[in-house]
Amino acid sequence: MKTRQKALELLRTVGTLPDDRIDLAEAALALAVLDQPGAEPEPYRRHLAQLALDVADATQAAGKGPLPLSTRIAALRDVLYAKHGYRGDSDTYEDLQNANLIRVIDRRLGLPVALGILLIHAARAQGWGILGLSFPGHFLVRMDLDGERAILDPFDGAARREPRELRDLLKQTAGAEAELTPEHYTPVTNREILLRLQNNLKLRHLRSDRADQAVEVIENMLLFDPENPGLWREAGLLNAHLGKLTAAIQAFETFMVQGSKLGASPQLLHQTASLVQQLKTRLN
Known part of the structure; x- marks a missing residue:
């Protein structure tokens, strides 16, 4: 440990x-x-x-x-x-x-x-x-x-x-x-190389229908790239798929914060906000 x-x-x-x-x-x-x-x-x-x-x-x-x-x-x-x-x-x-x-x-x-x-x-x-x-x-x-x-x-x-x-x-x-x-x-950054390494694991888990392990990989990716909105949205989608609603909501809300800073499309932000409301309704 x-x-x-x-x-x-x-x-x-x-x-x-x-x-x-x-x-x-x-x-x-x-x-x-x-x-x-x-x-x-x-x-x-x-x-x-x-x-x-x-x-x-x-x-x-x-x-x-x-x-x-x-x-x-x-x-x-x-x-x-x-x-x-x-x-x-x-x-x-x-x-x-x-x-x-x-x-x-x-x-x-x-x-x-x-x-x-x-x-x-x-x-x-x-x-x-x-x-x-x-x-x-x-x-x-x-x-x-x-x-x-x-x-x-x-x-x-x-x-x-x-x-x-x-x-x-x-x-x-x-x-x-x-x-x-x-x-x-085009050269890639060190973070992008690490993301590429981990993407290999994530995609293999997804192809094998192991969404729970794919989420773990994404969580590890977020440790070294915590401001990556795409990763937060992926985490939200996979946690929602697994029925982990609280984790999904937190991930989607973080995505909206980071996405707003980095110019995510208003349509995608609105769509994500709607997903959050649906998940909160399911929690109640």
Whole structure:
């Protein structure tokens, strides 16, 4: 229970931080603890530190001074995929373990976003420029150095992806008519990466008709993104579906407050207010 409480406190703290101060891997580790009762995070923190140290060691042979982008990418590949054996889980892609950082580290298998978090962690520990992209259906990362850019696929050994390959990947995930646009290359924030990680769990629970577990995932998401109106509305809808009327009302009312601040449509706000009145009537 103490470990779980620490994870909750860490995520609540993350919810108050500016995005650039979020420790992505540490937050993902806290989410994994909540998803796996009894897990102790310290051995996994040591592993994360070892990944960073191994990447630093891998670059020492390249000499002093700024390292070329290709050398940085090679070091990440050698450490994460060759030395530590990480790979994308193509065989059991839908397995919930693939979105839990603790189980990803245990199994050396994961989804693109979970493996991407490990790549980002190891690269940022060296002070290298790396970020996630808003590419749909398949998480990608981008590394930048002196005007040179490389888009890497964490699911495939950090392979470098060229525009033709990205177009093919997009069509696989978004349909044959989809075409690349600038928005597919838009960087995402640390919070958005964490949301993307947790969305994998939420959607799998919903597909398996486990709305109660999906609500738990959303509640954990709200710890680190408490001003997200969409999450509050989802929590309201799922709690109402589960018959948890008081929780649904509270979530909808929070949605209306946050939604009003962030420009939610008057129609949606009115619709939600009507839902709240209906739920309050059912409580009486």
